[in-house]
Amino acid sequence: MTRALSGEDVARRINEAHPDTAIHNNDTDVWIRPAAILEVSEFLNSDPDLNFSFLNAVTAVDYVEYFELVYHLVSMQNNTSVVIKSKVFGREELSAPSVISVWQGADLQEREIWDLMGIHFEGHPNMKRVLLWEGFPGHPLRKDFLE
Amino acid sequence: MHEIQTAGILDFGSLERFFQRVLPDSLDRFAFFIAAFTLAFIVINVMVQTTAVYTWFERRVLGRFQGRLGPNRWGPFGMLQPIADLIKLMTKEDMVPKIADRWSFNLAPIILVFPTLLVVAVIPFGPDSFLGRLNIGILFVLGVTSVNTIAIFMAGWGSANKYAMLGAMRGVAMLVSYEVPMALGVVGVLILSGSLAMSDIVIQQNVPFLIVQPLGFLIFIAAASAEMSRTPFDQIEAESELGSGYNTEYSSMKFGMLFLGEFMAPLVTGMIVTTLFLSGTRGFDPIPGQVWFVGKTFAVVFALLWVRATWPRLRVDQIMAFAWKGLFGMALVNIFLIAVEVAVFQDDAGKISTNSLWIMSAINWAIAIGVIVAVANILGQPNLERPTPVPSPLANMYAEAD
Amino acid sequence: MAVKTEPVTINLGPQHPSTHGVFRLRVKFDGEVVLDVEPVFGYLHRGTEKLAESRTYVQIVTLTDRLDYTASMSNNLSYVLAVEKLAGIEAPERAQYIRVICAELARISSHLMATGFLLNDLGAFATPLMYCFRERERILDLFEMLCGARITVSYMRPGGVLQDPPDDFWPALTRINDDLPQYFDELESLITGNEIVLARTRDVGTISAEHAINASISGPILRATGVQWDVRRADPYEIYDRLDFDIPIGAVGDTFDRYLVRIQEMRESVKIIRQCIEQTPDGPYRADAPWFIRAPEGDAYAAVEGPKGELGFYMVSDGDISPYRCKIRAPSFINLTALTDMLVGWKMGDLITIFGSLDVVLGEVDR
Numbered sequence: 001m002t003r004a005l006s007g008e009d010v011a012r013r014i015n016e017a018h019p020d021t022a023i024h025n026n027d028t029d030v031w032i033r034p035a036a037i038l039e040v041s042e043f044l045n046s047d048p049d050l051n052f053s054f055l056n057a058v059t060a061v062d063y064v065e066y067f068e069l070v071y072h073l074v075s076m077q078n079n080t081s082v083v084i085k086s087k088v089f090g091r092e093e094l095s096a097p098s099v100i101s102v103w104q105g106a107d108l109q110e111r112e113i114w115d116l117m118g119i120h121f122e123g124h125p126n127m128k129r130v131l132l133w134e135g136f137p138g139h140p141l142r143k144d145f146l147e
Numbered sequence: 148m149h150e151i152q153t154a155g156i157l158d159f160g161s162l163e164r165f166f167q168r169v170l171p172d173s174l175d176r177f178a179f180f181i182a183a184f185t186l187a188f189i190v191i192n193v194m195v196q197t198t199a200v201y202t203w204f205e206r207r208v209l210g211r212f213q214g215r216l217g218p219n220r221w222g223p224f225g226m227l228q229p230i231a232d233l234i235k236l237m238t239k240e241d242m243v244p245k246i247a248d249r250w251s252f253n254l255a256p257i258i259l260v261f262p263t264l265l266v267v268a269v270i271p272f273g274p275d276s277f278l279g280r281l282n283i284g285i286l287f288v289l290g291v292t293s294v295n296t297i298a299i300f301m302a303g304w305g306s307a308n309k310y311a312m313l314g315a316m317r318g319v320a321m322l323v324s325y326e327v328p329m330a331l332g333v334v335g336v337l338i339l340s341g342s343l344a345m346s347d348i349v350i351q352q353n354v355p356f357l358i359v360q361p362l363g364f365l366i367f368i369a370a371a372s373a374e375m376s377r378t379p380f381d382q383i384e385a386e387s388e389l390g391s392g393y394n395t396e397y398s399s400m401k402f403g404m405l406f407l408g409e410f411m412a413p414l415v416t417g418m419i420v421t422t423l424f425l426s427g428t429r430g431f432d433p434i435p436g437q438v439w440f441v442g443k444t445f446a447v448v449f450a451l452l453w454v455r456a457t458w459p460r461l462r463v464d465q466i467m468a469f470a471w472k473g474l475f476g477m478a479l480v481n482i483f484l485i486a487v488e489v490a491v492f493q494d495d496a497g498k499i500s501t502n503s504l505w506i507m508s509a510i511n512w513a514i515a516i517g518v519i520v521a522v523a524n525i526l527g528q529p530n531l532e533r534p535t536p537v538p539s540p541l542a543n544m545y546a547e548a549d
Numbered sequence: 550m551a552v553k554t555e556p557v558t559i560n561l562g563p564q565h566p567s568t569h570g571v572f573r574l575r576v577k578f579d580g581e582v583v584l585d586v587e588p589v590f591g592y593l594h595r596g597t598e599k600l601a602e603s604r605t606y607v608q609i610v611t612l613t614d615r616l617d618y619t620a621s622m623s624n625n626l627s628y629v630l631a632v633e634k635l636a637g638i639e640a641p642e643r644a645q646y647i648r649v650i651c652a653e654l655a656r657i658s659s660h661l662m663a664t665g666f667l668l669n670d671l672g673a674f675a676t677p678l679m680y681c682f683r684e685r686e687r688i689l690d691l692f693e694m695l696c697g698a699r700i701t702v703s704y705m706r707p708g709g710v711l712q713d714p715p716d717d718f719w720p721a722l723t724r725i726n727d728d729l730p731q732y733f734d735e736l737e738s739l740i741t742g743n744e745i746v747l748a749r750t751r752d753v754g755t756i757s758a759e760h761a762i763n764a765s766i767s768g769p770i771l772r773a774t775g776v777q778w779d780v781r782r783a784d785p786y787e788i789y790d791r792l793d794f795d796i797p798i799g800a801v802g803d804t805f806d807r808y809l810v811r812i813q814e815m816r817e818s819v820k821i822i823r824q825c826i827e828q829t830p831d832g833p834y835r836a837d838a839p840w841f842i843r844a845p846e847g848d849a850y851a852a853v854e855g856p857k858g859e860l861g862f863y864m865v866s867d868g869d870i871s872p873y874r875c876k877i878r879a880p881s882f883i884n885l886t887a888l889t890d891m892l893v894g895w896k897m898g899d900l901i902t903i904f905g906s907l908d909v910v911l912g913e914v915d916r
Contacts, residue, residue, distance in 0.1 A: 076541060538798060
């Protein structure tokens with residue numbers, strides 16, 4: 001079985017490497033500050049114990065007050081997994097750091113989040129809409145999107 | 148002018164004499180033209196009809212290869228399907244792209260079809276048919292068929308379409324390259340028969356040249372399938388890559404003409420191969436020569452179809468490598484071999500006896516197999532062994548198994 | 550004298566015989582050589598994730614059919630697993646076996662399509678494709694026996710399956726399962742040793758294991774690089790931990806390895822189905838789940854090893870009868886991440902083959 005690492009343990013390790021970045025955790029998930037996404041990702045990818053080399057999925061959820069970015073990470077060598085989340089507050093001109101420099105697999109998924117949720121990823125080399133056409137009004141997966 | 152043998156009503160000589168008798172003396176010289184037009188009329192119509200039958204044949208056979216039925220709705224066994232196709236093509240709107248080069252676009256289908264028809268003139272369907280005795284027969288065939296290259300380039304260039312252009316570019320490179328092994332493959336036949344005339348080549352084949360020089364046959368048939376752009380050399384159309392290649396922009400009867408030329412090519416190739424390597428109209432009695440000829444032609448065409456139905460396509464650079472590194476060298480070996488053998492075996496009168504032909508066959512088969520194995524080892528894929536898959540250390544899905 | 554040339558840009562698709570749907574590649578060619586590739590998506594975008602937010606949990610099953618329409622059973626399975634995890638429903642054992650059988654049949658049918666179309670892309674004029682279709686047809690007939698539909702099956706439900714298989718399903722399944730290895734032998738004798746196939750696929754479109762993992766590639770493409778990672782083994786769902794099967798891997802990660810891995814996986818699937826036929830117990834085929842499932846607040850992620858790769862559903866619930874958010878981890882979409890890196894430098898013909906060997910289904914890419 002792929003073992004889900006305890007959120008508390010991972011949060012502690014993250015905070016040891018980058019103090020005051022993991023702000024909250026529960027059994028399986030760790031919430032980090034949006035500004036620290038890139039450095040935490042680098043740490044999770046390169047740390048020999050954690051070794052999260054495989055970015056399974058990136059997504060965003062619209063909770064109206066805030067958007068939550070969800071990173072599903074898998075370590076293929078240890079067969080462990082962890083879920084990293086990050087809350088982005090606001091509705092307009094949202095942005096978060098891109099993790100494409102750590103995991104190339106984030107490329108299309110971050111573009112999809114920009115397309116459908118409207119979160120702009122800084123540092124992505126090709127931040128264009130992917131499923132809809134350029135000039136499409138609004139971001140349809142937001143809860144306040146009306147046709 | 149040599150004495151005209153009369154072997155049947157369809158021979159040029161008897162036709163001309165018939166018209167000389169019918170017409171008044173003052174119009175004698177027109178008899179030649181009328182005879183020529185009559186024959187041309189017959190040849191073109193027969194060829195077009197045969198092509199129609201051949202499209203049905205190809206689709207049925209491909210259907211059987213692929214485990215399906217093929218056209219079977221209209222007429223007995225779907226044999227009227229070509230007519231349905233023709234009606235569909237004729238009633239389609241004839242469209243020319245606005246930015247097309249109209250001259251080359253419109254001329255290309257005609258230029259593609261007529262050399263294929265011209266070639267039929269020199270093929271001996273009987274002992275003395277048409278221009279079978281033309282003393283430059285085989286050179287005529289090689290020269291006329293290469294006009295196709297120009298037609299394909301005209302079609303590709305004139306369409307002002309990138310896919311068509313890519314197809315035409317590939318086509319020109321490939322067709323020009325394969326002219327060389329094709330011509331060299333024929334040289335062996337010419338040395339053996341000592342004549343360029345197609346009918347003489349048939350007469351010389353006491354043993355079919357397929358048996359005497361298998362290497363030459365293989366080279367010729369490989370080069371010929373490249374010349375008519377059939378799998379595994381179908382770079383010009385390359386359906387899965389270029390959509391439809393050089394004929395992407397064609398519609399209606401212009402497409403029909405390209406289609407006609409394309410489907411006539413295997414037939415004509417089958418006829419040439421039959422003449423050069425399968426002893427043409429020769430067989431044993433009581434079956435008439437014409438039946439032998441048609442039967443052999445369709446056997447060749449069926450073999451080509453078989454290849455088409457099963458093999459994938461080579462890449463463009465691999466095709467060129469095969470022409471220049473493989474076929475070219477094999478053709479040279481073949482020429483050298485045949486030349487030496489002819490020098491050894493021919494008697495004082497320059498003839499080669501049937502027994503000598505059989506001895507040559509034995510030698511040639513052995514050498515052909517050796518050459519093919521050598522070329523396959525040099526050019527072909529190294530043996531089938533793959534490195535043993537080793538699980539990468541980057542993943543261990545049993546890490547947490549307990 | 551050097552001739553001045555300039556690259557030409559070609560739009561491959563959305564209407565093109567080899568893009569496997571409505572996919573578009575904006576390719577820059579230097580003659581025949583690919584200089585740059587830009588994939589353009591979205592021609593089949595139906596907003597599945599948005600539609601799911603306004604449907605009940607059971608209704609969404611029909612949406613999942615339309616993702617990867619060559620293996621709709623796998624999509625069903627992945628979705629119902631996510632819902633079961635979210636709502637805490639446990640499917641009866643019999644249902645789990647039936648679902649595994651269906652998912653493996655779907656894998657065989659999808660891999661057959663992939664192999665057939667790869668050969669079609671290679672230029673083999675439809676013959677291998679028709680052979681593959683012949684066998685796939687029999688599998689679709691089995692699906693028809695189960696639920697009346699062949700492609701959009703909607704057979705699985707949160708908590709089980711729609712209905713118990715009819716009595717004549719099991720003998721038919723056994724018969725087909727026994728026939729399949731011969732089909733694969735026939736297919737392999739046509740393809741695997743073919744000189745032209747080898748020339749066209751060996752060492753073409755190679756991707757390294759590091760690159761594949763970094764680009765989040767999963768499924769046969771990842772395993773072809775030698776990474777032995779299969780969700781069925783790494784994180785067994787349903788009853789896969791009771792079954793005995795191998796995870797085939799490739800040596801190099803080229804187009805030929807991807808083809809070989811698929812063929813071997815189909816053989817393993819046959820093994821799995823044979824074991825399932827023996828082990829399937831009697832009992833209920835569906836748990837007593839309510840028609841309108843109200844999942845407790847929270848989120849859940851469940852993944853299966855689909856034919857194309859790891860197919861996952863991330864579901865968020867706010868306690869209503871429909872999910873608050875339903876994210877689909879579509880393997881075809883994510884596998885396209887490294888497409889540009891794999892294609893640049895190869896020739897036009899290779900571009901088509903490499904793309905064909907990735908086996909993407911546009912219903913899943915565009916969702």
